[in-house]
Amino acid sequence: MRGxxxxxxxxxxxxxxxxxxxxxxxxxxxxxxxDRIAIAAAVRRAIDALPLSSDTEYVDVAKLGDLDRQxxxxxxxxxxxxxxxxxxxxVILDPQERFxxxxxxxxxxxxxxxxxxxxxxxAWKRMNELDDLLESKLTYAFTKKLGYLxxxxxxxxxxxxxxxxxxLPALVATKQIDKVFRAxxxxxxxxxGLFGEGSQFMGDLYQVSNQMTLGKSEETLMQRxxxxxxxxxxxxxKAREFLINEKRxxxxxxxxxxxxxxxxxxxxxxxxxMHYLSKVRMGVNLGLIDNVRIPTVNKLFIHTQPAHLxxxxxxxxxxxxxxxxxxxxxxxxxxxxxDPKAN
Amino acid sequence: xxxxxxEKTATFHITELTDPNGPTILHLCEEHARTFFNQDGPPDxxxxxxxxxxxxxKLEKAADDLAAADKKQCPMCGITFAEFxxxxxxxxxxxxxxxxxxxxxxxxxxxxxxxxxxxxxKNLNGSPERxxxxxxxxxxxxxAITKEQYExxxxxxxxxAAIENGQNEIGQNENGQSDESNEEAPNDGxxxxxxxxxx
Ligand SMILES: [Zn+2]
Ligand SMILES: [Zn+2]
Numbered sequence: 001m002r003g004x005x006x007x008x009x010x011x012x013x014x015x016x017x018x019x020x021x022x023x024x025x026x027x028x029x030x031x032x033x034x035d036r037i038a039i040a041a042a043v044r045r046a047i048d049a050l051p052l053s054s055d056t057e058y059v060d061v062a063k064l065g066d067l068d069r070q071x072x073x074x075x076x077x078x079x080x081x082x083x084x085x086x087x088x089x090x091v092i093l094d095p096q097e098r099f100x101x102x103x104x105x106x107x108x109x110x111x112x113x114x115x116x117x118x119x120x121x122x123a124w125k126r127m128n129e130l131d132d133l134l135e136s137k138l139t140y141a142f143t144k145k146l147g148y149l150x151x152x153x154x155x156x157x158x159x160x161x162x163x164x165x166x167x168l169p170a171l172v173a174t175k176q177i178d179k180v181f182r183a184x185x186x187x188x189x190x191x192x193g194l195f196g197e198g199s200q201f202m203g204d205l206y207q208v209s210n211q212m213t214l215g216k217s218e219e220t221l222m223q224r225x226x227x228x229x230x231x232x233x234x235x236x237x238k239a240r241e242f243l244i245n246e247k248r249x250x251x252x253x254x255x256x257x258x259x260x261x262x263x264x265x266x267x268x269x270x271x272x273x274m275h276y277l278s279k280v281r282m283g284v285n286l287g288l289i290d291n292v293r294i295p296t297v298n299k300l301f302i303h304t305q306p307a308h309l310x311x312x313x314x315x316x317x318x319x320x321x322x323x324x325x326x327x328x329x330x331x332x333x334x335x336x337x338x339d340p341k342a343n
Numbered sequence: 344x345x346x347x348x349x350e351k352t353a354t355f356h357i358t359e360l361t362d363p364n365g366p367t368i369l370h371l372c373e374e375h376a377r378t379f380f381n382q383d384g385p386p387d388x389x390x391x392x393x394x395x396x397x398x399x400x401k402l403e404k405a406a407d408d409l410a411a412a413d414k415k416q417c418p419m420c421g422i423t424f425a426e427f428x429x430x431x432x433x434x435x436x437x438x439x440x441x442x443x444x445x446x447x448x449x450x451x452x453x454x455x456x457x458x459x460x461x462x463x464x465k466n467l468n469g470s471p472e473r474x475x476x477x478x479x480x481x482x483x484x485x486x487a488i489t490k491e492q493y494e495x496x497x498x499x500x501x502x503x504a505a506i507e508n509g510q511n512e513i514g515q516n517e518n519g520q521s522d523e524s525n526e527e528a529p530n531d532g533x534x535x536x537x538x539x540x541x542x
Contacts, residue, residue, distance in 0.1 A: 021436060022469075023436060023468065023469030023470070023471070023473075023474055024474065025435075026419070026420045026434055026435035027420075027432065027433055027434055027435055027436070028432075029430065029432045029433075029434060030420045030421075030422060030434040030435055080374075106432070128462070131462075132465075135464045135465065135466060136465075136466075139466055139468050139469040140464055140466070140469045141436035141469045141470075141471065142463075142464055142467065142469045142470065143439070143459075143470050143471065143472075144459070144463070144467075145458050145459065146439055146458070146459055147459030147461060147462075148459075148462075149436040149439055149471065151432045151433055152431060152432055152433070153433070153446060153449055153450060153453060154453055156439070156450070156454075156459075157454065157456075157459045157461060158459070158461040158462065160461070202355070211453075212453065212454040212455065212456070213454065214450060214453075214454035214456050214457075214458075214459060215454050215455065215456020215457070215458065215459070215460060216456070216460060216461070217460055217461045217462075218461050218462055221461075271354065271355075
């Protein structure tokens with residue numbers, strides 16, 4: 001999430017995932033320890049034989065400590081399931097974090113391609129190439145009738161999940177978000193939001209993804225998700241315009257307070273941080289805050305999460321110590337920022 | 344308030360906006376909220392699937408049929424249909440063959456489709472039928488060896504090698520298995536047998 005790419009003020013990131021299984025083995029739930037080890041070894045051999053960047057790293061997740069696993073989770077390079085299950089499992093990491101391959105998650109292979117902003121076409125191109133490369137060395141479980149066979153029937157067929165992460169603070173502030181999403185329910189696109197105590201949306205972040213994986217081509221499935229995005233972007237922009245034109249003082253007040261808290265708090269939770277960073281992010285995008293850049297805000301979203309914070313300090317910290325450390329970190333990175341303009 | 348999935352305090356309250364009956368609210372602890380947010384499918388697909396299966400099977404099948412479906416077992420991995428219903432995860436690729444008729448209504452429900460129309464790999468040796476055939480032959484060979492029927496075992500070994508080396512796409516070709524007609528094999532159909540007619 002470098003903060004570039006088209007529509008990057010609203011679209012945080014796009015990601016594509018493919019579920020794949022090796023034909024010679026049972027699915028993960030029926031794998032013996034020996035099977036899991038053999039799968040990991042087969043994937044590792046395949047990876048070593050492919051023309052990938054020499055910095056591509058094969059990480060034995062079973063050997064990682066708690067903090068390292070959580071760190072990879074916070075970067076969305078591995079899933080909670082891969083982090084927490086027992087047995088042989090691994091992740092293959094691209095040095096630029098443009099892709100990751102999870103081994104022995106719910107499926108033998110979960111290929112992920114990440115892209116900042118909205119660019120599903122180039123994300124799919126890279127994904128398709130990566131999948132072709134792996135397929136040249138491994139035999140996937142596949143039938144012409146049902147496509148790629150997966151452990152859960154919800155993923156069978158293409159095994160494709162496309163998701164786009166959106167930042168929609170103005171739709172939340174204008175209380176239009178539920179209405180907007182109800183309209184999208186009918187078209188088989190899943191939209192999820194996350195919010196904390198007291199109905200405060202967690203960072204106003206929403207994820208849009210396809211629900212079906214069977215019966216339509218990868219391109220069609222991606223198109224269904226991507227054609228929804230411009231409409232959501234449009235709604236969000238209109239809501240932002242409304243706030244600027246009709247509620248300017250309230251908007252300035254909210255953003256100014258958010259920045260004030262992030263700059264002056266002595267202890268702050270990650271939930272609260274997300275909440276205020278969201279407002280600051282909108283303020284920067286609307287030109288209401290000077291001297292803070294969007295990449296900085298995006299970085300703060302990730303670096304203030306528990307494992308990142310502890311990695312940055314180089315030690316394990318209690319929740320309370322983390323809240324103090326988080327407040328310090330935010331102050332360091334936001335000290336140059338200038339509040340909303342008074343006009 | 345407690346987390347829906349464990350004893351910890353629920354600090355995250357997530358709206359699932361995609362439920363056809365309107366938004367539903369999930370109450371989760373930080374860890375389970377992370378799981379929810381990191382996963383890319385619908386929340387807890389296993390339980391959603393179990394519910395769907397339960398509803399659907401009740402509607403469409405009498406109790407006897409349901410019990411019969413639950414007892415079905417995959418000859419490759421040994422999972423029963425009941426176990427799949429409980430966990431929401433299949434045991435091996437051959438389950439799609441072994442439980443074909445039971446899975447079909449579920450696929451219609453989830454995807455509104457029963458057949459694939461996307462990417463096809465170049466290597467088509469990954470059909471579950473081929474794996475099943477190899478397993479059968481290997482089991483037979485092992486048995487022949489224990490019975491000291493070495494001539495039989497030798498023939499079986501040749502068959503296995505033929506499947507493993509040849510580009511024999513069992514279950515993928517319209518007219519697959521042409522050089523694989525084993526009279527004893529219970530699952531062998533006529534030469535023009537294709538995947539659709541497997542059950
Ligand atoms: Zn929990
Ligand atoms: Zn099975």
